[in-house]
Amino acid sequence: MELTGRISLRDNRSLSKDEFARASEICSAIRKLVDSRADFIAGKGLDPAIALPGNNWDPEADQPFLNRYRHIVAAKYEVINRLRLYAQFSSFDLVTQSMVTGGREVPEIPEDFDERFEKQFPKPDHWIDRYRMITRFVPADIRARFPRVLGEIGWEIDGHPVNHDVYAYQERINLMFESGLIDELRRRVRTNGSVRILEIGGGYGGLAHALTGLLHGAVKYTICDLPESLLSSAIYLGVTHPRLGHRIYDGADPANLSVPDEWLGFRYVPNYLFDDFCGLGEPVDLAINTLSFPEMTEAQVRYYGQRLKGLIGGGGVLFEQNEDGRWMGLLDCKTILAESLACRHPILPKTIPVISKGRADLWSMEPFEMIVSPERRPFGGAGLRIRLRVWRAFCLVRAPGLGLVRLRQALQARLSPAVFRGLKKIWNLFGGRMKA
Ligand SMILES: C[S@@+](CC[C@H](N)C(=O)[O-])C[C@H]1O[C@@H](n2cnc3c(N)ncnc32)[C@H](O)[C@@H]1O
Known part of the structure; x- marks a missing residue:
């Protein structure tokens, strides 16, 4: 895993005219959704406590997201072309290389950004070290690759940019791999032609991109999120997966949500229209929620838990990685999920010395062992397990x-x-x- 240099803005390809035109259309579609949301919710008699952004996304809260949404939706080429510098969902700000959890600032990107940045951050940070650690024991086809586009900056490993966010999504992929989930998804792709994935709170689409890559595009991937965030995921995934289908659902006709068997791609469902998606009766192979439930209100998490129960049904699984947010005034979502989901299977990481945030669990309606038998999981041998344990301890000392x-x-x-x-x-x- 050789580190061969850095990847700056100048190393990113620029969006083409067509790509920018498509992104501008997405901006208009999302702006319409956000502007008409309150009337739509009132007109349909939806519960505002579930349908409107809450908790961390409350417009009155000290949060960095809203102004960034406004900046992106204005659809200026120089902003869309560097989307990743503005679409910040992991708390890690690529521009300042620091954790940003409050404030209203939107980064300014001067002409000489690369020169200043390279001077200020001359060496790879610890996320790069951590990335190299967690990819050491996973096969090459389990490594997510992120393209040099939309302002993805970082350090180059195996020809691709690595930064905090790439680390974070690789960590989730490792956890899914260790539990046998990736293998099970690939098996279902071979049998059924594709898998149905539902991500609640998908951020800018980083994990969706990573999983779609590992499954060679054989996905029907639905992201349910606030429309403000769907803006970033629809643009990001639209650019990075141009050959797959992309549908933004606006609630006009639920029939627009259903797709033929052979259809592959992404559906973007605003959170307040989630019941229309549930109404399709499509089973979900894998549901995902990472670092999102604690951001919501208790009523919102309970709402999702109740619906996930039906969606994952017999053979599906919810992969959930969240922290107990009570110490910072947010939620412990796991106790709320346990009200609806019968089985909880913690994933104790083997290839990750220290998980970056929260704890990862698989939730299902039947024991996870019945969905993926223990023999099908990697790292089964006692010798290898001991070796990994010693290696993890060594990483903490180093x-x-x-x-x-x-x-x-x-x-x-x-x-x-x-x-x-x-x-x-x-x-x-x-x-x-x-x-x-
Ligand atoms: C901290 S970000 C995490 C993004 C991504 N899952 C990750 O791990 O990087 C939280 C996500 O939850 C979404 N979110 C907040 N409230 C929501 C709601 N009521 N329904 C669906 N998604 C919501 C946000 O829009 C955002 O995409």
Whole structure:
């Protein structure tokens, strides 16, 4: 896994005229959805507590998302062409290379951005090290590749950019691989021609891109999200997967949501129209929620839990990676999901020394062992498991920063949210920088 240099804006290809025209159409479609949302919800008698953005997305909250949405939807070429610098969903800001959880600023990208950036960040950060660690034990066809387009900046490994977000999505892919899910999805593709994936809260579409790549495009991938975020995923995936179908659902006619068996591609469903998707009665092979449920209100998570129960039914699975957000005034979504979903199967990482955020679980309506038998999972041999355990311990010694993250996670899991919040305050008082 050779690091061969850096990837700057100048190394990104620019969007073509046609690509920009398509992105502009997406901006108009999404703007219409957002502008008519309140009337639509009232007209249909939908529950505003479920349908309107809540919690972290409340327009009154201290949150960086809304202004970024407004910046992107204005459809200027120089903004769309560098979408990844504005569409920030992982808390990690590519421009400042730091965690941003509040504030209203939208980054300014000067003409000499590359020169300034390279001076300010001359060396690869620890996410690059961590990426190399977690890809060490997974086969090459389990590595997600992100293209040099739309402002993807980072360090070049095996010819592709790597940065915090690439790390984060690779981590999720590793967890799915370790649990045997990727193998099971590939088996279903061979049998049925494609798999149905539903992602609730898909951000800019990074994980959707990664999974679609690993499954060679054989997906019917539905993203249910706030329209403000569908803007970024529809543009990103439209550019990175031009040969697949792309449909933005506007609620005019539920028939527009149904697709023929041979259809492959992405459907973008605004959160307040999710019941129309559920009404199709399509079973879902894999549902996904990562770092999103805690952002929502309790009522919203309960709503999704109840619907996921029917969607994943017998053979489907929900992959969920979230943290207990109570210490920062958000939710512990796992207790709410347990009200609706019968079986919980924690994934204890083998190829990841320290998981970046939260804990990963597979939820299903029948024991996960009946969906993917333990013998079909990788890393089954005792010798290899011991080797991986020793390797993970060694990584913590080699990178003491990781050891601290591990300690923080252990405390977070064991202490009450109030005590953990107090501890965080004291830590930061003495110069620590624990944000989220
Ligand atoms: C922190 S981002 C995480 C994005 C991505 N899953 C990831 O892991 O990088 C949270 C996502 O949840 C979405 N979200 C917030 N409220 C939602 C709701 N009520 N229904 C669906 N998605 C929602 C946001 O729009 C955003 O895409």
